[in-house]
Amino acid sequence: DAGVIQSPRHEVTEMGQEVTLRCKPISGHNSLFWYRQTMMRGLELLIYFNNNVPIDDSGMPEDRFSAKMPNASFSTLKIQPSEPRDSAVYFCASNLNPKMNTEAFFGQGTRLTVV
Amino acid sequence: DQQVKQNSPSLSVQEGRISILNCDYTNSMFDYFLWYKKYPAEGPTFLISISSIKDKNEDGRFTVFLNKSAKHLSLHIVPSQPGDSAVYFCAASIQGAQKLVFGQGTRLTINP
Numbered sequence: 170d171a172g173v174i175q176s177p178r179h180e181v182t183e184m185g186q187e188v189t190l191r192c193k194p195i196s197g198h199n200s201l202f203w204y205r206q207t208m209m210r211g212l213e214l215l216i217y218f219n220n221n222v223p224i225d226d227s228g229m230p231e232d233r234f235s236a237k238m239p240n241a242s243f244s245t246l247k248i249q250p251s252e253p254r255d256s257a258v259y260f261c262a263s264n265l266n267p268k269m270n271t272e273a274f275f276g277q278g279t280r281l282t283v284v
Numbered sequence: 285d286q287q288v289k290q291n292s293p294s295l296s297v298q299e300g301r302i303s304i305l306n307c308d309y310t311n312s313m314f315d316y317f318l319w320y321k322k323y324p325a326e327g328p329t330f331l332i333s334i335s336s337i338k339d340k341n342e343d344g345r346f347t348v349f350l351n352k353s354a355k356h357l358s359l360h361i362v363p364s365q366p367g368d369s370a371v372y373f374c375a376a377s378i379q380g381a382q383k384l385v386f387g388q389g390t391r392l393t394i395n396p
Contacts, residue, residue, distance in 0.1 A: 173327070200382055211290070211388035212328070212373060219382060260327055264382070272318060273384060275327030 173276035175261050181282045187249040190279045193242055194263030202273060203236055203246050204260040212260070218244065251283045287311045288376050290387035298395050303361040305390050307374030310355065314376040318384065319348060319359050322371045331372075332359070335379075364394045 174193040182188050194201045202217040216226040218238045226236070233252070238244040248255055258280050262273040289308045297303045305319075315336035320328035334341040334348045334357070341348050347360045361368055371391050375384040 202383065204386075209388070210286075212375075212386035214383050214385070217383055225383060262327075272330035272333065275320075275329070277325070277327050 173261055173263050173274055175259075175276035175279050177279060178277065179280045179282075181284065182251055184252055184283055185250045186283075187247065188251045188255075188281060188283075190246040190259050190261075190281070192244045192246070192261030192276060194244070194261070195265075195274055196242065198263035198265050198274075200264040200266075200273075201238060201244050202262040202264070203244070204262065204275075206258040206260060206278070215246070215259075248281075251281075253283045256282050286388075287314075288374055288385050288387040290372075290374055290390045292390050293388070294391040294393070296393045296395060297364050299366060300363045303359075303364045303368065303392055303394070305359040305361075305372050305374075305392065307357050307359075307387055308355060309357075309376050311376070311378075311385075312355065313378045314385075315379050316377045317348070317350060317357050318375045318377075319346075320373040320375060320386075322373060322389070328373055361392075366394050366396060368392060369394045 176191045200219050203215040204212045215228045216236045221238045236246045258278045260275050260278045262275045264273040265271045287310050318333040319331040321331045322328040332343050332346050334350050339350050350357045371389045373389045374387040377384050
């Protein structure tokens with residue numbers, strides 16, 4: 170398996186523009202997570218899905234952020250409109266069965282820069 | 285509210301010596317703990333975990349210790365090697381729940 174695949178690897182956009190980050194989880198994994206890494210807060214959980222259903226979006230910072238998982242092999246995280254403080258590395262991770270304490274596998278991340 | 289804390293942003297250790305990375309947590313409901321390692325421009329990768337029913341778990345050069353009364357865990361790397369230079373994240377979860385709560389990370393540098 171190729172692992173968790175995220176695209177794009179790097180994104181530079183102007184303030185106010187819409188940004189869409191994409192993720193393909195490992196085939197067969199039931200859960201998908203979106204994290205954001207910043208220097209101050211480390212890895213913050215934004216939202217996670219179980220069997221394509223959003224379970225907890227309490228980490229989504231504002232209404233400007235939205236996430237979807239239309240099927241088991243694809244998820245998007247959208248920021249509209251984007252702001253400079255959204256600049257960070259965004260990670261997607263998937264887990265076979267987190268209730269059984271299996272580990273999450275991370276993608277390589279998308280480095281977002283909003284100017 | 286940072287439920288998982290890594291109070292040392294960085295740590296420098298000489299090659300061959302022991303590296304000790306520390307992590308504290310506040311939520312007594314956490315019962316499963318993990319360490320992830322992250323190289324630049326890569327995603328975090330799983331390193332080792334421990335359940336709250338244990339106080340120690342060992343895997344080669346890596347050992348994790350859990351002190352439930354102090355709500356503290358540590359990762360020991362012996363002996364430290366240059367390839368261990370990375371950012372290490374501590375994470376915690378509640379069994380049956382699905383999300384991992386991460387600390388801020390500690391950057392470990394192994395000096396030759």
